[in-house]
Each structure stands twice: as C-alpha cells, then as structure tokens.
Amino acid sequence: MTKPSIGSVKGWIYGSGVAVLCVWVLLPIGLIGLGAFGGRPAVYQWPKTLWPASLSLDQLAVFLKIDGVWNAALNSVLAASLTMVMALLLGAPAGYALARFSFKGATLFRLMILLTRAFPLAILALPLTVLFIRVGLYDTAFGVSLVHTALALPFAAMITASLFAGIPRELEEAAWVFGCTRWQAFVKVVLPLALPGMAAAAIFAFVISWNEVFAASVLTVQQRTLTAYLLTVLSESPLHYRFAGGFILIVPSVVFIFAVRRYLFALWGVTSR
Amino acid sequence: MAAITIEGVSKRFGAAMALEHLDLTVTDGEFVALLGPSGCGKTTLLRIIAGLETRSSGRVLIGDQDVSDLPPAKRGLAMVFQNYAVFPHLTVFENVAFGLRMQKRDEATIQRQVKRAADLLQIGPYLDRYPAKLSGGQRQRVAVARALAVEPAVLLMDEPLSNLDALLRLEMRAELKSVLKEAGTTTLYVTHDQTEAMGLADRIAVMYKGVIEQIDTPTRIYSKPSSTFVGGFVGSPPMNFLSMTASAGRLACAGFSMPLAHEGPVLLGFRGEDVALVKADQGLGFEVRVIEPMGSHLLLTGMVKGERVRVVAAPQAEIERGMTLGLQLDAARVVVMDTQTGKAL
Incomplete structure (x- = not known):
C-alpha cells in the first residue's frame, strides 16, 4: 500500500481516518490516565484539560x-x-x-x-x-x-x-x-x-x-x-x-x-x- | 566417492506420472547433468535421490548401499539448492561447518575442512559474516562450500546457477567445473540450461515427460540425438528435420544420397552448421526468408520444399533475402528419425 500524498483529497480522507482511529484508542486511555493521576478533581472537572492540575500518585498508592x-x-x-x-x-x-x-x-x-x-x-x-x-x-x-x-x-x-x-x-x-x-x-x-x-x-x-x-x-x-x-x-x-x-x-x-x-x-x- | 544407481524409479502424483520406470547410473567421480524443460521430472528425480521426495517404486543405490528407505541424513550426500538455502542465523563459517558439526567431527578437523572449502570457493574473507550481508553469488559459493566441506560421496545440485545474473553465471560455471574436477566428487546436476549442461557435464541425460530420452556425452547428444525431441531441445539453432521417403535401401534427394535399411517416410535431421552452401542447382533448394547477423555467423531462416530450415553461414557471406541457395548435406553428419515415433533409426 502506498501512502497518499498530503494535501490531496485522498490524503485528507486517509488523515482523518487515522485521526479518528487514534482518538478512538487514545481518548479512553487518556481519560483513564487523567483520572488515575489527577485524583478526584480531575475526574469531576469539566471541561477536561489535557494535563491534570495537580499530579499525584496517591490514588495509585492507595489502590495498591x-x-x-x-x-x-x-x-x-x-x-x-x-x-x-x-x-x-x-x-x-x-x-x-x-x-x-x-x-x-x-x-x-x-x-x-x-x-x-x-x-x-x-x-x-x-x-x-x-x-x-x-x-x-x-x-x-x-x-x-x-x-x-x-x-x-x-x-x-x-x-x-x-x-x-x-x-x-x-x-x-x-x-x-x-x-x-x-x-x-x-x-x-x-x-x-x-x-x-x-x-x-x-x-x-x-x-x-x-x-x-x-x-x-x-x-x-x-x-x-x-x-x-x-x-x-x-x-x-x-x-x-x-x-x-x-x-x-x-x-x-x-x-x-x-x-x-x-x-x-x-x-x-x-x-x- | 561412490556411484549412483537408479533402478526402475517411478513417481506418481495422483494420476499424473512424473517419472516413469527410470534407470540411470552415474559412475564414481562422474559429472552427469540432467537436462530438460521445466516439468520433465528432473528435479523430482534429484529429490528422490536426496530422500526429500518419496518414490512410488524402484530403488536408489549410492555405492553398493540401497538407500531407498533411508532418511536424507543417512544417505551420505550433499546438496546445493536452487535458492542456496544458506542458514540466515548462522555465520558463513558455521554454515560451511554445519554438516561437519552434525557428524560430530573434532574441532581441528572442522577448522581444517572449512578452511579448505572456503579457500576453494574463495569465501575466506567472509567467514565471520552473516549471509544477509552477502551477494547472491557469494551466497551460492557458501552453499557449494557447505556441500564440499563434508566431502560427500555424492553431490546433488538443483539448478544452482539459475538465480544468478548472466555474467556471474558464466563465471561461476567455469569455477564450479574446476572446483568439482579437483574434488573429484560424483555429481548429479539438474538444469534446464543446455549451455550449462554442455559446458559442465561428462555426460548429459536429456529428460522429457518423465523419461530419459538419451544419455551420452555432450558432443554425441549434440551431433547424434536419439530423438527429434533431443535434436530440437539441444543446440541453438535447434536441429532441422526434413520429411523424406526412403526407397530401395537408399535415402536420396538432390545432391545427397545415403544407404538406409528402412522403407517409407522418414525424418532427416541435420544441424544448421553442418551443411555447405552451394549453388541452387547443386543441392537442396533453400529459399532464404530471414537473415540474422549474429556477429560470429549469419543465421539464415528459409524454406526447403515447404519446410522451415535454419542454417548458419559465414559472417561475410554475401546473401540476400529472397535468394535461393543449395544445401549440400554430409551423410556422416545427419541423423534419420522414424516419422511416427520420432526415434533415431
């Protein structure tokens, strides 16, 4: 399979397909990571941030x-x-x-x-x-x-x-x-x-x-x-x-x-x- | 060193006969080439001798031992494969030493034999490398060295040069011949390339449709083919065949006559370079249709009494398209075939 060139219509479809799949897989993992490291505030915060306000390993430690x-x-x-x-x-x-x-x-x-x-x-x-x-x-x-x-x-x-x-x-x-x-x-x-x-x-x-x-x-x-x-x-x-x-x-x-x-x-x- | 004897070997794939009751003897130290078009059964025969393929009937002997039912490892032979089959996870040294290690030879012997095989094939500088770092020609050398290192009684080669480019093939061919002559190993060599077979072999076995059509020296295979197939398959251009009728104990046509103890229609075979070109009224009338200058000679294609004939002329001969020449045949250099069976009379 050859990679379609960037800028063409095919390229756009290809790119957005890749993007959708990435979001599909990475979003849940990201959200879980956010909850795991950000603690209670990160879980209930809205809108979500890419990075938790305060990083802590407490919940992981408690969990273990x-x-x-x-x-x-x-x-x-x-x-x-x-x-x-x-x-x-x-x-x-x-x-x-x-x-x-x-x-x-x-x-x-x-x-x-x-x-x-x-x-x-x-x-x-x-x-x-x-x-x-x-x-x-x-x-x-x-x-x-x-x-x-x-x-x-x-x-x-x-x-x-x-x-x-x-x-x-x-x-x-x-x-x-x-x-x-x-x-x-x-x-x-x-x-x-x-x-x-x-x-x-x-x-x-x-x-x-x-x-x-x-x-x-x-x-x-x-x-x-x-x-x-x-x-x-x-x-x-x-x-x-x-x-x-x-x-x-x-x-x-x-x-x-x-x-x-x-x-x-x-x-x-x-x-x- | 040992002879290979094949007695009545047959191979059936379902309903298809791949080999039909085949007999063949390769004497000790001899180099025999199995030559034939693809699908003629030559590789199948080689694999049966190696023990990689089962036979339907018959026997295979190496030396005096019947090896028909032995596994490949116990047959005391070595093989060079078409695609080299060099082990990619082992260094060149370990590849060449593989057979010796399996025989549990001591380290000193292994070092000595590997070195000798490597010197013979000129792969000494690459002994520490992995095959992935080698070219096709070098890999083929490794495969040959691996086979010679075990000093096998019998060496089998399955189109070993067919994956190399033309120039390398020519070079390897000459080298292989000198290496194998020096080693003196009994060799059976499968190829579909007639120049390879002609150049390398002591004897050539021409195979067609699962049977050996003829087995003889390269010269006799070329000049005295035993069937129309052999005459047509070996040589470039292939042998010419003319339909003629023999009567009263002679076969005769314009400017040509020979005694023949056969009555009725026959095929007269002759090589393109075995005819003398003379004036039209002194031989068989030959009407030139195509002239191909090949450098060393001219290849003429034309018609003799409605049948296509190819002859070879000197490069400087003054011949033009449409001319009618005479062909003078030499009774000592023709073969006569049965029209029905295609076999020599």
Whole structure:
C-alpha cells in the first residue's frame, strides 16, 4: 500500500481516518490516565484539560494497598503465564502442521480454529463451572488458565502458522541433507528463525489472559485474577480509584502489544517495514 | 566417492506420472547433468535421490548401499539448492561447518575442512559474516562450500546457477567445473540450461515427460540425438528435420544420397552448421526468408520444399533475402528419425 500524498483529497480522507482511529484508542486511555493521576478533581472537572492540575500518585498508592490486590495480581500473572506456555505448546505444532503439510481439510481446519472464537463463553460458563467444581479445578489459577488457553490457542496457531510458512522449506531440507533428523532440523534451523515471532505469540497469549474478565469472574471466588478482583472491589469505590485500577490493568497490555506489534501486523496481513 | 544407481524409479502424483520406470547410473567421480524443460521430472528425480521426495517404486543405490528407505541424513550426500538455502542465523563459517558439526567431527578437523572449502570457493574473507550481508553469488559459493566441506560421496545440485545474473553465471560455471574436477566428487546436476549442461557435464541425460530420452556425452547428444525431441531441445539453432521417403535401401534427394535399411517416410535431421552452401542447382533448394547477423555467423531462416530450415553461414557471406541457395548435406553428419515415433533409426 502506498501512502497518499498530503494535501490531496485522498490524503485528507486517509488523515482523518487515522485521526479518528487514534482518538478512538487514545481518548479512553487518556481519560483513564487523567483520572488515575489527577485524583478526584480531575475526574469531576469539566471541561477536561489535557494535563491534570495537580499530579499525584496517591490514588495509585492507595489502590495498591487494597487488601488482596497483590494476591490477585499474582493469580493473574500465574494464569497468564500458564496460558502462554500451554497456548504455545499446543498452538505451535498446529501452526507448523498448517504451514508445512498439505492435508485433507487444511482450509476447513484453519476456519474451525477461528470459529472457536465465535462460540460465546457465556454459554460455556455454567457447564464449565459445574465441571470444574467436580474435578477440583474451580477457584484455581490453573483452571482459569485452561479456559484462557482455549481463547488464546487460535491466535497462537495462526500466528505461528504464518511464522513457519515464512521460513523457506529449503532451509529445513538443507538441514536434513546435512545430517539432521526432523526434530534436530526444527531445533537448529526453524526455531532460531521463528523465535522472535514465537515470543510475540507468547506475549499475545499472555495479554489475552491478562485482559480476560468474564471466565475469570465466573470460575473463581477466593483466588481471583486482577481483572475479576477489581470488578468486584472497585464497583463500590470512588471513581478516581477505579481509574487508578483501570490504569494499572491497561499498562502491561499496552506495553506488551506495542513490543510485538510488528508480528501482529504480519499476522493480519498489514505490510510492516 | 561412490556411484549412483537408479533402478526402475517411478513417481506418481495422483494420476499424473512424473517419472516413469527410470534407470540411470552415474559412475564414481562422474559429472552427469540432467537436462530438460521445466516439468520433465528432473528435479523430482534429484529429490528422490536426496530422500526429500518419496518414490512410488524402484530403488536408489549410492555405492553398493540401497538407500531407498533411508532418511536424507543417512544417505551420505550433499546438496546445493536452487535458492542456496544458506542458514540466515548462522555465520558463513558455521554454515560451511554445519554438516561437519552434525557428524560430530573434532574441532581441528572442522577448522581444517572449512578452511579448505572456503579457500576453494574463495569465501575466506567472509567467514565471520552473516549471509544477509552477502551477494547472491557469494551466497551460492557458501552453499557449494557447505556441500564440499563434508566431502560427500555424492553431490546433488538443483539448478544452482539459475538465480544468478548472466555474467556471474558464466563465471561461476567455469569455477564450479574446476572446483568439482579437483574434488573429484560424483555429481548429479539438474538444469534446464543446455549451455550449462554442455559446458559442465561428462555426460548429459536429456529428460522429457518423465523419461530419459538419451544419455551420452555432450558432443554425441549434440551431433547424434536419439530423438527429434533431443535434436530440437539441444543446440541453438535447434536441429532441422526434413520429411523424406526412403526407397530401395537408399535415402536420396538432390545432391545427397545415403544407404538406409528402412522403407517409407522418414525424418532427416541435420544441424544448421553442418551443411555447405552451394549453388541452387547443386543441392537442396533453400529459399532464404530471414537473415540474422549474429556477429560470429549469419543465421539464415528459409524454406526447403515447404519446410522451415535454419542454417548458419559465414559472417561475410554475401546473401540476400529472397535468394535461393543449395544445401549440400554430409551423410556422416545427419541423423534419420522414424516419422511416427520420432526415434533415431
């Protein structure tokens, strides 16, 4: 895609499109930041300013002192890490198969992978809860991570499939010819080349789990993840504390996604430079 | 060092026959080129020998060992790929050393063999670089060095020069020939470029539609093709074929006669440079339609009894469009083909 030149009609449409999207994403983040750092006055002030009148870390500090926040954060990290590992361990082989082998129903398989995301979690919630209670997974970070793995798996498979497809088959064949078994060739040649992209897929799985709130809320009572915990705790607290909580939730996702944006663009077919 | 023997190898892709019961022997230390148009099965054959493709039937032997069911790693061969397939995450040194490291050779041997291969291919100065910093020609050298470093029994090359530009290709061709002669490795070389095959190979196997049409020295492939396909595919301009009729044990036309133990219609094949241009009444009447000055010679295209013929004339010959000349054929330098099968009689 070529960038339209500035000044032309196309340029204007392009520019305003970019502007709308930026506002769409940045405005809520800005407002949350304003509330988190500006405290009560910034939340209720109207018209809003770009920068809070008085900057303070009080609400963030108070928020971090709330009972159970650290435990919830730990649960979140635990669930997200488990999700990351499981999604990759299951997703990467699927991705490799999709990239390297032509088998009957490959296209259908590809479609089905994505269709798993079309199945509403709300319908699954009740049977899952019953099942989890029965097998003893209820109210554990591991139980939550199982559901999150199901959510992240399609993306892990699709991202790794495009990664592996981008590594020429000849490189693997050369490795075989020069003495590698299939597994050795994968470890010595494919993996090093795919590693940055695999890291991106892992981080993406982490973020999916970190952000997920519905399943986490339904499947835990005591051992809540941060999102689920905040949903219950903050619904009764003053607005600026909610903003502080929201801010802390957003930051890791934004940082991670920013770090791996190149690979996500590649996944979505946007040319990256 | 080892010979390659292929016995009755066939390959089917669904209903399509890619290779049909193919036999081929490459003797120890020999350089054989597999030459053919794209889709003739030459790369498939090479990949079957390497173990990268499964065969439908037949056997592949390297030396005395049947390697048909061994994985590529166990076949004791090396390969140079069309797009080089140099590992981008390894330095040139590690690329060349890759096969040796897989064989678990000691460090001193690795250093020595890599250095020797690198010297042979003149990539010594780049050993610490990554392939991304190299040109196409240099990468190809790395790929060849990687293959020679393991001192393979058999070297397979899949159109190794086709991604290089014309001048570099000419240079690499001459270099490859001297390097491989020195190494004395049994080599099977796939190409669709006849000049490459002619220039490099001890023997050429011309493939067409999954079978080997002819396997012989470059000279004999050129002058004594075994079928109309080989005559038409090898050489520029391609071989000319005239429809004639043999009778009473002879094949004869104006100014030409040769004994032939065949009756009825045949095709007479001759190379454009194997005819003498004489006066119109002394040979086959040749009406000049197009004259192309090629520098070293003139390429004449014209008609002989309604059939298109291309002949080569001296660059200073005084020939004009529309002239009728005589073609005098040399019985020792013609081939006679069966009209029906296209095979030499």
